[in-house]
Amino acid sequence: MxxxxxxxxxxxxxxxxxxxxxxxxxxxxxxxxxxxxxxxxxxxxxxxxxxxxxxxxxxxxETKPNTRPATGTPNQATLPATVQLKPxxxxxxxxxxxxxxxxxxxxxxxxxxxxxxxxxxxxxxxxxxxxxxxxxxxxxxxxxxxxxxxxxxxxxxxxxxxxxxxxxxxxxxxxxxxxxxxxxxxxxxxxxxxxxxxxxxxxxxxxxxxxxxxxxxxxxxxxxxxRPVTLDFSRYPFPLFDELSLSPNELAYLLPSAVDEAWLTAASRFQSSLGRLAQFRPIDTRLVKQVNELSPGERLVVIGTTQTQPILKSLKLPLKLQGDRWLDETQKPIADDVGVLMLTPSPDAKSLVLVATGNTPAAASKAVQFLLQSRDRQIGTGSVILVKDLADVPTPDPRDWPGYLPVENSFQLKDLLTQANEPFQDITTRGSDAPPIEIDFRALPDDRFLVGNVLNLRYSYGPQLNPLTSLLEVQLDGLPLAGRKLDAVDGVRNGTFRVDLPEDKIKPNSKLQIRFRLDPRERRSCNRAIDQQLWGTVHADTSFDLKRENMARLPDLKLLQVGYPFAAPQDLSQTAIALPQNPNPAELLLLLEVSERLGRLSKAESIKLNVYRADQLPAEVRKTHHLIALGERSRFPLPDALQSSGFNLETLFQRRRDGAAIRTLPDVEGVAKQVVSPWNSDRVFLALTGQSSTGIQQLQALFEQDALFYQLREDTVLISANDAAVQANSPDAYTLEFLQQTRQRTTLSEANWRDRLMQRVGGYWLLLVPGTILIALLMYGVGQAWLNRYPSQEKQ
The missing domain is CATH 2.60.120.260 (Galactose-binding domain-like)
Known part of the structure; x- marks a missing residue:
């Protein structure tokens, strides 16, 4: 053993x-x-x-391989109920x-x-x-x-x-x-x-x-x-992805014979969906050219038709092929708009293969889209699924971010979600040294808070407290905001505590902590205090009244830590990724890492992210979408975007200080640079580049490792690898350098003009009445002066 x-x-x-x-x-x-x-x-x-x-x-x-009947008719005998790999x-x-x-x-x-x-x-x-x-x-x-x-x-x-x-x-x-x-x-x-x-x-x-x-x-x-693994889509994402695994889930994509927009978009969306399902769990992703490159236990994803994925003709699949067309269970050709999903073992029976295919590229994309939409995939079962019709999921509002504060300025605690994605209920804590009650209080990335934010805390506590030493305390990210002595001998039911929330401290990753410091009225010496009769409760009708407006200061890579602005709306429908005309494996892996990160940072019923090669990017998409362009400097898909903003890729890798200018060879750093889009001032452009594939690999680590990604700030980051002896998955293996090279400006309010006006007026409502009277008097005076001119002209 x-x-x-x-x-x-x-x-x-x-x-x-x-x-x-x-x-x-x-x-x-x-x-x-x-x-x-x-x-x-x-x-x-x-x-x-x-x-x-x-x-x-x-x-x-020593076992005989699985064989299908000569007729090839898919039935229960040819679709094994269990994937049985070599024990x-x-x-x-x-x-x-x-x-x-x-x-x-x-x-x-x-x-x-x-x-x-x-x-x-x-x-x-x-x-x-x-x-x-x-x-x-x-x-x-x-x-x-x-x-x-x-x-x-x-x-x-x-x-x-x-x-x-x-x-x-x-x-x-x-x-x-x-x-x-x-x-x-x-x-x-x-x-x-x-x-x-x-x-x-x-x-x-x-x-x-x-x-x-x-x-x-x-x-x-x-x-x-x-333990044998069942081939069944009813437990998806298992067995492709096990959220209970103690080791990183290993995933491989089979490269097609020709990389086109259909494969790039489908693979990117699929990786984004895995990022959502994985949440904080790691995924090891790589690209392979042959099935025999798989490691035991690794999962393989094959996306495309038989023309772009010829390996499909040699795999033992439950559905048969007639030429290049798939046949259904009655041996009739499947329609061109029907996607096909299959789970099957690899030829050596050591790995699992997920096949998303069809008789056209659009059908293969539809098969992938079925797995992205949570409501649709819940009805999937068996090891083969034919996707005929797929509901179109409406795009959510750009400011509808699940897990963040509601867009309404007034709401209650029960309108927020716990870590288990359930509405808050009354929360009770017991004991003299109980941990604080923690509430995610995540502001939307484009929220700018004004003066006058209030928390009306509704609470209760029991009797038998020491009124001299018992306390209720409210903190924001560990910063004490206010406290109240709990001095009622018989306890309090439905008490109210007003707390002012600082406008400059509420962030997209903020947490509220409510702590009951409960001391018993009598302590027994030489004995552990029996204190479970001490309790405090925070009620779900605790209310919040916020004053805020919607704007963001860009470019700022720190906002990318929460996905903004690329994850607005949350289905990624306003984001596009551009690659070189013939992307190499390093660039494709960076595409998958970026897509996975965007999936981890967003929550929606669907994913509508699009990927284009340089010459296939529509002009309309440039104007209407946030863009992410990636590739080596010599093959960068949109170099004009940086040059038009006063930033030249040719000088990107130079070093300057105090009048001195040098250029190092080779330059193996990766560079992430964010600018306002030259085609639309309300959109953002993110460049991911390097002098060589080594720099692209550094950027893969930047988006893959949380310890590196959550350091992002300023508008430019340079990443380089340290000593090769350091483990690659360690944050000490890389050095990050941050630069602010362009001036930030306030932009990108996703609210419409009516909401903006109401927010502006709401912040200064005390001035609304006198301001209205003053404007009316001015208009009256101007009108009278204008009318008085006509009688004088008639007399003349």
């Missing part, structure tokens, strides 16, 4: 409620085993696992704590009682045999062994405790078996420490000698076996 350690990667995901009854689990396991046995008995099926860490353990079985031997998956941002290089528990929560997922392709939690720790020598211990809980159930009795400097080890029945799709490990430095009484709960450190090489060890 080989032991494989996963690559370093942030793996602890947000906690979701996903519990099931044991009886349901046993029934599902029994049905899965029964189905697996029947399939093995009926055909020379092959088993599959998608665990990349087991690839070296692959043992090819891999059982192995281990080691999940180290240092992959969690909560742990990092150290994790300390302090005070009389402290705990830390770590979360992990269970991939769908795993059949877990056993799970162990291996803790390595050290603690303060001042701890009293009989009254100090470390406890581990998994999904709320205790799996073991260990006394904190090690001599000074000695590292402790503890291994706990986790019952398989406790595991769920989303799991939580709680490490709790009870610490005392006296056999009778710990006087000071904040004594610095009360500490225990969990070492970052602590780990969770899984003994597991692969």
């Amino acid at each position: 080989k032991r494989h350690t996963a690559r370093p990667l942030v793996f602890f995901f947000r906690l979701f409620s996903c519990s099931k009854l044991r009886s349901q689990k046993r029934a599902a396991s029994f049905l899965s085993l029964l189905l697996f046995g029947v399939l093995l008995a009926n055909s020379g099926a092959i088993a599959q696992s998608e665990l990349p860490d087991f690839r070296q353990n692959a043992i090819p079985p 891999l031997s059982p192995g281990q998956y080691v999940l180290e704590f240092n992959r969690s941002p909560v742990v990092g290089t150290r994790l300390q528990l302090r005070g009389i009682y402290d705990e830390s929560r770590l979360r992990f997922t269970r991939p769908r392709s795993w059949e877990t045999k056993s799970v162990k939690v291996s803790l390595r720790f050290r603690h303060s020598p001042a701890l009293y062994a009989t009254r100090s211990n470390l406890t581990v809980l998994v999904n709320g159930a205790s799996v073991g405790s260990v006394p904190l009795n090690k001599p000074q400097g000695e590292i402790g080890n503890a291994i706990y078996d986790v019952p398989i029945s406790l595991l769920q799709d989303y799991n939580e490990v709680v490490i709790a420490a009870l610490q005392n430095n006296s056999p009778t009484c710990t006087q000071d709960p904040y004594d610095p000698s009360l500490w225990t450190e969990i070492l970052p090489d602590s780990k969770i060890v899984f003994d597991l076996a692969p």
Whole structure:
């Protein structure tokens, strides 16, 4: 048995409620085993696992390949219910704590009682045999062994405790078996420490000698076996993409024989949709020319007709070909406007292949579009889908950004969404040291706040509080805004607290924190306070009254961190990407990374992003769309766009300082430059370029890695790689240099003129009445002066 350690990667995901009854689990396991046995008995099926860490353990079985009947009629016998790849031997998956941002290089528990929560997922392709939690720790020598211990809980159930009795400097080890029945799709490990430095009484709960450190090489060890994967679109994006995977999902696109607008647009939109589905989870994407280049467990996406993807003629697919035309289940040619989606194993039965095709390029694009539209793909099932009709999803309003503040200036807390995309309800927190209630308070990127923003907090709290030390505090991004003493002896029901929100502090990534600091009226010495009777509630009818107008100062790459302005509207219908006439693999990969990032930054029912080669970009699109142009300097698709703004690509890579000018050879930096579009002052142009393919690869890392992308600012960024010995996925592997080369200007208000007028007037409503009277008097005076001229002329 080989032991494989996963690559370093942030793996602890947000906690979701996903519990099931044991009886349901046993029934599902029994049905899965029964189905697996029947399939093995009926055909020379092959088993599959998608665990990349087991690839070296692959043992090819002696099985006969799947064959179709001579008639080729697709039916249940020719469409296998399970993708069975070559089975891999059982192995281990080691999940180290240092992959969690909560742990990092150290994790300390302090005070009389402290705990830390770590979360992990269970991939769908795993059949877990056993799970162990291996803790390595050290603690303060001042701890009293009989009254100090470390406890581990998994999904709320205790799996073991260990006394904190090690001599000074000695590292402790503890291994706990986790019952398989406790595991769920989303799991939580709680490490709790009870610490005392006296056999009778710990006087000071904040004594610095009360500490225990969990070492970052602590780990969770899984003994597991692969599980067959069902070929079925009803669980899409699985099995193409597993959102429960602990390792990056690996995806490959098969390059067509000729790259055209149909393939570029379809591949870009598909990658954007995966970015939306992945959210914060990483995806490893690459391009291949042959199916045999795939790695075991890698997923292959084939987009196009048989003319552009000749490999389709050699794959074992459930539908037959007659010449270059696809036939349906009745052996009749499929109509030219019908898209075809198929899931099938690769020829070596080690990878999964998704085919989006048709008898015309438009039909293949329609097949991809079906997977992009969430309402449509929910009705998909089976391993073959024929897309005949596809509903056109209306484009949302440019300022309709899900997850951000409503466009209305007055709204309530229940109008905002939690991290689980559900409306806020009344939120109650308990205990004297409860964490704050956190609310996403994300301003729209083009919001400019005026004076007079108010939060009317509706709250309640219970009795038995110490009125001298209990407090309600409101913070914005950690900055205290206001506080109120909780001094009612019998508690308060539906209290109101008015808080002024600073107009210059509300950002597109802001968070409101509401903290109840609750102290009991009586504290017992030498004992942990029993404080769960202390509670505070924030009510869903908490209201907000904002004063704002809509404008943005551009160019500014910092706004690109939230997708603005390219993600307005959120279906990306006002954004186009331009490539060189014959893009190379590095430029195509950059296209996919940019598309994926735009997908992560937007939410909509559809994706309408368009991609063009340089000579195919319509003049109308230049005028009406935000443009992203990418390519090497010598092949840059739209060089005139930068020259017209006073910026020349020829001088882009020169270095100037204090009158000195140099040019380095070779220049391997990548450059991202944003300017106002020369064809429309209300649109933005983003250039992504470099002197060579190396610079283009640096830009791929810029859009792929969050640690680099969320540093963007100014209007120009230069990115270069550091020492090659540094891991490529580390932020220390690259150096970023930011420049502001053009003057920002206020532009791009997406609101119509009526909304702008109302916003302007709404900000100065106290001046509206006297201003109206003054204007009326002036008009009356002008009118009288004009009328008085006529009598004087008649007398003459």
